[in-house]
Amino acid sequence: DAGVIQSPRHEVTEMGQEVTLRCKPISGHDYLFWYRQTMMRGLELLIYFNNNVPIDDSGMPEDRFSAKMPNASFSTLKIQPSEPRDSAVYFCASSLGLAPSNEQFFGPGTRLTVL
Amino acid sequence: GNSVTQMEGPVTLSEEAFLTINCTYTATGYPSLFWYVQYPGEGLQLLLKATKADDKGSNKGFEATYRKETTSFHLEKGSVQVSDSAVYFCALNLQTGANNLFFGTGTRLTVIP
Numbered sequence: 001d002a003g004v005i006q007s008p009r010h011e012v013t014e015m016g017q018e019v020t021l022r023c024k025p026i027s028g029h030d031y032l033f034w035y036r037q038t039m040m041r042g043l044e045l046l047i048y049f050n051n052n053v054p055i056d057d058s059g060m061p062e063d064r065f066s067a068k069m070p071n072a073s074f075s076t077l078k079i080q081p082s083e084p085r086d087s088a089v090y091f092c093a094s095s096l097g098l099a100p101s102n103e104q105f106f107g108p109g110t111r112l113t114v115l
Numbered sequence: 116g117n118s119v120t121q122m123e124g125p126v127t128l129s130e131e132a133f134l135t136i137n138c139t140y141t142a143t144g145y146p147s148l149f150w151y152v153q154y155p156g157e158g159l160q161l162l163l164k165a166t167k168a169d170d171k172g173s174n175k176g177f178e179a180t181y182r183k184e185t186t187s188f189h190l191e192k193g194s195v196q197v198s199d200s201a202v203y204f205c206a207l208n209l210q211t212g213a214n215n216l217f218f219g220t221g222t223r224l225t226v227i228p
């Protein structure tokens with residue numbers, strides 16, 4: 001398996017623009033997570049899905065952020081409009097099953113810079 | 116609440132030195148505990164885990180023991196290598212049916228030849 005795939009790997013945009021980050025989880029995994037990593041706040045869980053359904057979006061910073069999972073093999077995280085404080089590395093992860101001991105597999109991340 | 120506290124970095128060691136990265140946790144219930152590692156430019160990957168008290172997780176020469184009495188899960192390695200340079204994250208996951216990791220802030224380790 002190719003692992004969790006994220007695109008783009010790097011994104012540079014200007015304040016006010018819409019940004020869409022993409023993720024393809026490992027085939028067969030039924031959980032998908034979006035995280036944000038910054039120097040100031042570390043690694044934060046934004047939202048996670050189970051079987052394409054959002055379960056907990058309490059980590060989404062504000063209404064400018066939205067996430068969708070239209071099918072089992074694709075998810076998007078959208079920021080509209082983007083702001084400089086959204087600059088961070090965004091990770092997607094997936095896992096199989098409900099057991100808390102199950103490993104989450106992380107993608108390589110998307111480094112977002114908002115100017 | 117649920118949280119993980121890691122020793123602050125950065126940590127700089129010479130090759131073959133002994134490594135300890137402290138991790139303590141607060142959790143309601145009985146969590147599973149993890150160490151994830153992030154190499155430069157990459158995503159996190161699981162290093163080791165333990166699912167119940169007194170379990171020892173081990174991988175690539177790293178070890179950590181789940182200590183319920185001290186609510187700790189310290190990471191150790193007897194002899195570090197330059198290739199171990201990375202950021203290490205301690206995390207917990209509650210056994211409540213929700214697959215939801217709580218991460219520590221991460222500890223950056225640099226090993227110099």
